[in-house]
Amino acid sequence: MPQDARRDIRLIIVGAGLVGLAAAIGFRKSQFQVTVLERVEEFSTKSAGITAPPNAASVLRVLGVLDELEAIAYQPNHFSVRSYSDGTVLARESKPSFLALHRATFHRILLEKAKSLGAEIKLGVVISKIDFQTPTVFLSNGDIYRGDLILGADGQDSQCRQLMLGRPERAMHGGRQFFAMDIEQSKLLKDDELREFVDPPAMNFWLGPHSHAVVFPLREDGLVHIIGSLLEDPDGPIRAKPRPLDMDELREQFVDWHPQLRRVFDLAPGGVKWSLTTTPYLTQWTHPDGKFGLIGDAAHAMLPFFGQGAAQGIEDVMVLTQLFARLTHKEQIPDFLTIFGDLRVPRAMRVKDKVDELRMLMTMPNGDMQRERDRQLREYAEKPFSGYPLPWMDPDFNNWIYSYDIPKEIAQAWEKYTKGLWPKTRGSWKILLST
């Protein structure tokens, strides 16, 4: 009976990014009918790296894509955090259990899996309206998609979010400009002073006043990726579209940074820069009619200082799919969305806060606080304390973020729900008494 009930339920996902596709896989695994509506006609293959931390990897295993990702990705030998001025290593974590890979490869693997499980993926479609009650998505070409549940996975500048809230809640300026460059690994391997950034493959971070930089190689494309941030006027225009990086200007901005990093910059043939955006602090992710929810960046975009943006979206997917795998009747959908929001909002908002704190810590101007940060990083790198400035090395935060046990959390939530003890629900638990 439960499986048959799910087969009749139609899910529409708006957005085929990493999170929308992960959701398509998770729901197809539980037999839901899944249609994904995506705006672009073709997916980008442009060069960019992404990391999958342990809390994402455990979900990716359940989705059945981890082996394929691991075969392509690499696990960095170490994360090293360096001072911008003298280049010394302030803190190092050996063999962090992260996967580093090409974003387009990650996306392709999810897309192929979603398709192989029977998800319908429609490209090049533009949404004009959502009726949250029925629930129905109207496209600008006149097509209409009616389902039982709609998920808005349309990224930071989510149209779904704005339609749900009924107000223009656009992505906001993150007060930072981001830059990205690629260099052939062979160029660093040939250089005695730069080889250490590639061999063994690792992630090196430099912390400086108002800026940071990260250098990491990727296995699949033979490139070293360099990313970093610079201050940008938060009241100025948002220039989210990547534009060419002025290398002379970049060198000028990093003129007093360590020569090793500047030498890496000198090897880059060019790069791109863009304004970073984020989303407002949103605590309502579901529509009151109970048939629509936001996931991924549409709900909780964060600045890329902690490598948790996609990971949090992937957690959304696991919580939702583990809940919906227990669905026996359509009437339960609103209550399941309530439980989803109650479980996910506080956790994602805590991570978002942590990212803001980390951005401040990683780009601190020179002064007493920066010197104290560096002292703590150095002196406690071998035995980090609770509240250590790098959250991935802070034992308590590390445990909270990376060892999140979603099946356990869902089992506890289920027990409360089935006893009629989950606040703000509509009594759908009683259906279980008659089945």
Ligand SMILES: Cc1cc2nc3c(=O)[nH]c(=O)nc-3n(C[C@H](O)[C@H](O)[C@H](O)COP(=O)(O)OP(=O)(O)OC[C@H]3O[C@@H](n4cnc5c(N)ncnc54)[C@H](O)[C@@H]3O)c2cc1C
């Ligand atoms: C430089 C940088 C580095 C990062 N590094 C990491 C990292 O190491 N680890 C990590 O976990 N996260 C990282 N992130 C964050 C991560 O990239 C995002 O959190 C993640 O891509 C969000 O996925 P999403 O599917 O929610 O949104 P998106 O990836 O934005 O996908 C949204 C999709 O919806 C489509 N769409 C948009 N509007 C519509 C519409 N109206 N109708 C239909 N389709 C629509 C878009 O075309 C897109 O395909 C990084 C981000 C940046 C900028």
